[in-house]
Amino acid sequence: MATEREPPPLGDAEQTDFRELEDGDDLFISTASTLESSPTSPEPASLPAEDICANSNGPQPAEISLDDDLEDLFAEATEEVSLDSPEREPILSDEPSPAVTPVTPTALVTPRVEPKTIFVPAMFERSKEELEEEANGDSFDMEIVVSDPEKVGDGMNAYMAYKVTTKTSLTIFNENEFSVKRRFSDFLGLHSKLATKYMHIGYIVPPAPEKSIVGMTKVKVGKEDSSSTEFVEKRRAALERYLERTVKHPTLLHDPDVMQFLESSELPRAVSTQALSGAGILRMVNKAAEAVNKMTIKMNESDAWFEEKQQQFENLDQQLRKLHTSVESLVCHRKELSVNTAAFAKSAAMLGNSEDHTALSRALSQLAEVEEKIDQLHQEQAYADFYLFAELLSDYVRLLTAVKGVFDQRMKTWQKWQDAQAMLQKKREAESKLQFANKPDKLQQAKDEIREWEGKVQQGERDFEQISKTIRKEVGRFEKERVRDFKAVIIKYLESLVQTQQQLIKYWEAFLPEAKAIA
């Protein structure tokens, strides 16, 4: 019965929400089908369709207007809960409420994705997953390179401009290869927009790289030493990783701000990025988390999964920080080793010059040369230690903060729902009191308010369901990414170590005959 349906005419948006009809009767042709447990007239809660269409810049929480337009119940897609999820239970409550929730932008802002014509019952989630698989798996074809840092301007107003080149075969973009010039505040601006749009509904938005006053000042002032070059390189690499992570996220990839960032040659200057830096956003999130904790939310956790995951991420965070510290120490010591080896090389060269035995003198000079090459080797290895490992770890420490933030948003959402329920209770009590007073006006008002808050309660519940669901998916994706990232980096790092050792063998094997030649 639910196998073949034509895609409902929903403008450009793709229809992704389907639910098997229980009794097949109440099919709302306007858009999606809904799950209706009973044919009783549903509570008036309509969703203006326009809220969730391609024109919007992101998902807005569906506004529930108390229109009396009872027929137009399902202007847009239905709730994104699969039939079998436990979260469904609360929805099939006494009050048959049309479980309507805002559809995520992925489903909507995809003007060029072919709408699926085969609708498998209760497969909403899966079909969306298939979409994401396409975005993430073999057919994901997108390469972003941040390069050519260029200093623009002079003095304290100077800044670094980076070239952002995108190579892709995805059809959502106008071309296959294009590049733009961006500065650091542009990246921060992008992140702040994404965080504002997506974090409160449970999406893990990759954090932008940190601001660094010291680093940037050196560059502005024109200090052309190795530390400022290192700083620029570190930043360039961090910006590249940031973009790569962002576009790997199927939802964020299709976000118009992201596409604009990658494609359009002119970008409006992001203002007040001071507050909107990666650190700024995370600070906001942390403050929210603190506030949440201070409210001493004793959340009635119906799903142990969330508690477990939170604990797991807490542990992971601690361990990663510890590992990061140990890698930093390694980098530091290796750099020291490199410097000391260089100093020894010079000293050995001087000793070789001073030596009056010819063959020994030559051998000592050769030793000096070997040690000089080795010091280079140590330095390169230190770079590998850093850029491969240390930066990966610090990226993940910051990502975990975003993850924690998202869990806290869920708590906030839950609290909002509870608050709405409390308010509804109050209104009901007020109404029942008024029942016995002879004030028809006030009674009507009370009834209206009850209806309003009932709607809010339903919305709160839906929001909570939605964010819980989103988080589950996001966490799944995050873990997959994490495993992939770490595996790749570990292999690369080990290969760098192998290379270093093989070079060492070469150098010493070249030296050995020189030592043997001492007569």
Added chain:
Amino acid sequence: MASTPEENDRNSKLRSVSVDLNNDASLMIDIPDALCERDKVKFTVHTKTTLDAFQKPEFSVPRQHEDFIWLHDTLDETEEYAGLIIPPSPPKPDFESPREKMHKLGEGEATMTKEEYTKMKQELEAEYLAVFKKTVQVHEVFLQRLSSHPVLSKDRNFQIFLEYEQDLSVRRKNAKEMFGGFFKNMVKTADEVIISGIKEVDDFFDQEKTFLLDYYNKIRDATTKAEKMTRAHKNVADDYIHFSATLDSLSADESTALKMYLLKLAELFEKLRKVEGRVASDEDLKLTELLRYYMRDIQAAKDLLYRRARALADYESSNKALDKARLKSKEVQQAEEHQQLCCQKFEKLSESGKRELISFKGRRVVAFRKNLIEMAELEIKHAKSSVSLLQSCIDMLKTN
């Protein structure tokens, strides 16, 4: 700690800064045993001899570091040996570095896991042991250089050192003498300045002086830099311990496919750190210790040059005195005798000095060759084993 055959073998391999000295059966010395009590190290000096000068064919005595210093200084001050390079005295046992690290480790115990702490402690104990072995070796070599020297081996004080069963502290410098020695060094330095101004008559010694003065400065600098380098290398090896331990705890908490990766990585780094540690200690023995030893040896050679220059100055002033006496016709006999003595002394010094310096150069070149070859071979060996460890880990991870 009694030494087993393997330890003896290892000890002989350690004894690399100088060529094998202990092969003259008429007088063989070694330090088979040593005890470390707080700051003091007690060496057991064991002698085997066929010479009649000694009372027994085989005997052992306990000696402290200060006894070695006494022996060296006594030889150094012996007029008769002025034309010889006196083997440099062994440096004081220095456990400062591992002790400091052990202290720091104790302070940081709370921040690390039990396994990590145990590993660090083991590593430090090994370091302590390495310092200990080094100091034993250096004291042993000192004695062996004496025993293999044709003249010095017959020295009476040397025999006393080897044989005398009682405590030597009675014979050691008392405070007054020590101060005397201190002043003597100061005077020597002042004299050196004066004497380096003396016109050298002999090309050989002229070249040697120039060479040794310059070479000493260079080798001293190289020793310092080499020591810094090997220490930094040791730090990297130690960092691998922490790295491995943290990876281990990460792996324990991990439930994804990463668990195995992290575990393997932790195991790998535990093995790698042992290799890196050996690289650091081999560099230390073959390079730093080599440079350090010859730095001190060159100082001894410089001392010889100084003594000769002093004798030259004496000879020249005795000539002047003789001329003056002849002029005044007063005490000419005395002046002539004195001049004769100075001349003989100077010529004897020059002759023996030349011999000593030539053999010293030969010894130095041989030792450098041996150690540089051994170091290069060890570096290659360790790098190859690192490569094999790394590669097998990579292969294992890739196939999973």
